[in-house]
Amino acid sequence: MSAHGTPIPMTSHPAGPLSGTALVPGDKSISHRALILGALSVGETVITGLLEGQDVLDTAQAMRAFGSEVLRDVDGTWRVQGVGVGGFAEPDRVIDCGNSGTGVRLIMGAMATSPIAATFTGDASLNRRPMARVTDPLALFGARAAGRSGGRLPMTILGAEHPVPVRYTVPVPSAQVKSAVLLAGLNAPGRTVVIEREATRDHTERMLAGFGAEITTEETAEGRVITLTGQPELRPRTIAVPRDPSSAAFPVCAALIVPGSDVLVPGIALNPTRAGLFETLREMGADLACENLRDEGGEPVADLRARFSPDLKGIEVPPARAASMIDEYPVLSVVAAFAEGATIMRGVKELRVKESDRIAAMATGLRAGGVRVEDGPDWWIVHGRGHGNVPGGQRCESHLDHRIAMSFLVMGMAAQSPVGVDDASPIATSFPVFEPLMAGLGADIRRSA
Ligand code: S3P
Numbered sequence: 001m002s003a004h005g006t007p008i009p010m011t012s013h014p015a016g017p018l019s020g021t022a023l024v025p026g027d028k029s030i031s032h033r034a035l036i037l038g039a040l041s042v043g044e045t046v047i048t049g050l051l052e053g054q055d056v057l058d059t060a061q062a063m064r065a066f067g068s069e070v071l072r073d074v075d076g077t078w079r080v081q082g083v084g085v086g087g088f089a090e091p092d093r094v095i096d097c098g099n100s101g102t103g104v105r106l107i108m109g110a111m112a113t114s115p116i117a118a119t120f121t122g123d124a125s126l127n128r129r130p131m132a133r134v135t136d137p138l139a140l141f142g143a144r145a146a147g148r149s150g151g152r153l154p155m156t157i158l159g160a161e162h163p164v165p166v167r168y169t170v171p172v173p174s175a176q177v178k179s180a181v182l183l184a185g186l187n188a189p190g191r192t193v194v195i196e197r198e199a200t201r202d203h204t205e206r207m208l209a210g211f212g213a214e215i216t217t218e219e220t221a222e223g224r225v226i227t228l229t230g231q232p233e234l235r236p237r238t239i240a241v242p243r244d245p246s247s248a249a250f251p252v253c254a255a256l257i258v259p260g261s262d263v264l265v266p267g268i269a270l271n272p273t274r275a276g277l278f279e280t281l282r283e284m285g286a287d288l289a290c291e292n293l294r295d296e297g298g299e300p301v302a303d304l305r306a307r308f309s310p311d312l313k314g315i316e317v318p319p320a321r322a323a324s325m326i327d328e329y330p331v332l333s334v335v336a337a338f339a340e341g342a343t344i345m346r347g348v349k350e351l352r353v354k355e356s357d358r359i360a361a362m363a364t365g366l367r368a369g370g371v372r373v374e375d376g377p378d379w380w381i382v383h384g385r386g387h388g389n390v391p392g393g394q395r396c397e398s399h400l401d402h403r404i405a406m407s408f409l410v411m412g413m414a415a416q417s418p419v420g421v422d423d424a425s426p427i428a429t430s431f432p433v434f435e436p437l438m439a440g441l442g443a444d445i446r447r448s449a
Pocket of ligand 1: 028029030102173174175176177179201326327350
């Protein structure tokens with residue numbers, strides 16, 4: 001089900017200091033994978049802290065359509081009755097993944113080596129996004145895909161009847177593609193090998209190991225070589241989903257730019273393949289502490305404390321860091337507007353094929369709010385105006401993209417004049433409590449006409 005019915009315009013007004021504790025929801029990447037791997041194990045997987053955003057709810061609904069029983073207890077614990085690797089039933093309805101590229105690409109992978117057909121669709125944003133990056137490697141296993149021109153949804157996948165294992169080098173830095181291949185490899189006999197030149201988030205590898213699969217990762221001259229032995233019996237697990245660093249980015253960045261702020265964001269997943277933003281912010285001069293680092297269920301977790309940072313400086317973000325902060329560039333560009341000097345972001349072509357073209361969406365809205373931005377196919381530069389000097393006062397289009405909407409609402413908290421977004425409803429896909437959580441810290445976000 002798509003979350004996008006009636007648009008919800010919102011305006012963020014200049015706020016006083018933000019303070020308090022921000023309990024952001026569970027990690028989206030881990031939540032999708034917990035449901036899918038739970039459905040592929042034998043027995044009951046119990047999940048606490050699952051992100052109950054629309055993207056993940058759509059994946060839960062999809063797992064039901066493939067034959068797994070997925071239930072939510074009143075206390076928010078989720079229970080998934082796995083059907084085992086190769087046990088997916090053929091869905092009797094179209095699988096609607098809403099806004100979620102992660103959902104659709106991982107699920108396509110998970111079903112592509114079973115002898116069943118499934119038809120996938122999504123909202124207007126998802127139906128514009130490229131799927132060939134996933135269907136190309138799935139074809140090597142023996143699956144077939146028929147969709148709209150340009151490899152777009154709606155699309156039907158005919159799973160392979162006699163899947164063969166695959167050796168595949170991922171051509172773009174994408175954890176979704178890597179994960180789709182690994183999930184397909186689960187039901188192929190023998191060893192499936194995925195090679196990635198740049199490290200992307202490794203939750204699939206960590207979780208497959210936790211579910212009992214035989215999986216190894218080797219750093220080689222070619223890149224990271226991940227080898228999975230097919231047709232394991234996955235053991236069900238109890239999973240506590242840590243809080244999402246990509247959601248934590250919003251209260252953290254808001255605290256850095258709103259004068260007098262001091263915000264604690266506890267229990268954040270700080271897997272190194274996800275933590276690039278926090279390193280970048282520190283290089284810019286942010287007062288950002290990472291406290292109480294610990295391990296929870298195979299993922300590093302820490303508490304973040306962000307305080308107002310009046311002397312932020314623009315930097316060149318190392319392109320090698322891009323994959324570890326790919327979802328955080330929109331909100332980083334807002335922080336960059338409040339820094340002194342230019343923030344240069346290169347090697348970020350992938351930003352153009354996310355829920356929206358994120359470089360175009362942010363550049364347009366920032367320019368309308370008085371910030372100079374230059375951009376090219378795979379780079380952009382934000383010319384910071386320094387603390388207190390960002391005019392704001394614009395109304396931005398969110399383009400069905402949650403992170404664009406939240407980034408501009410953060411900008412409005414520290415700009416001279418309020419910043420509006422035409423539609424904040426997509427925020428429900430990943431951060432359904434954004435509005436009350438930010439209000440609780442002292443933000444002034446209003447639903448506007
Ligand atoms: C995700 C991978 C990333 C990221 C997305 C979540 C995942 O996408 O942008 O929000 O959970 O695997 P790509 O694989 O397209 O880089």
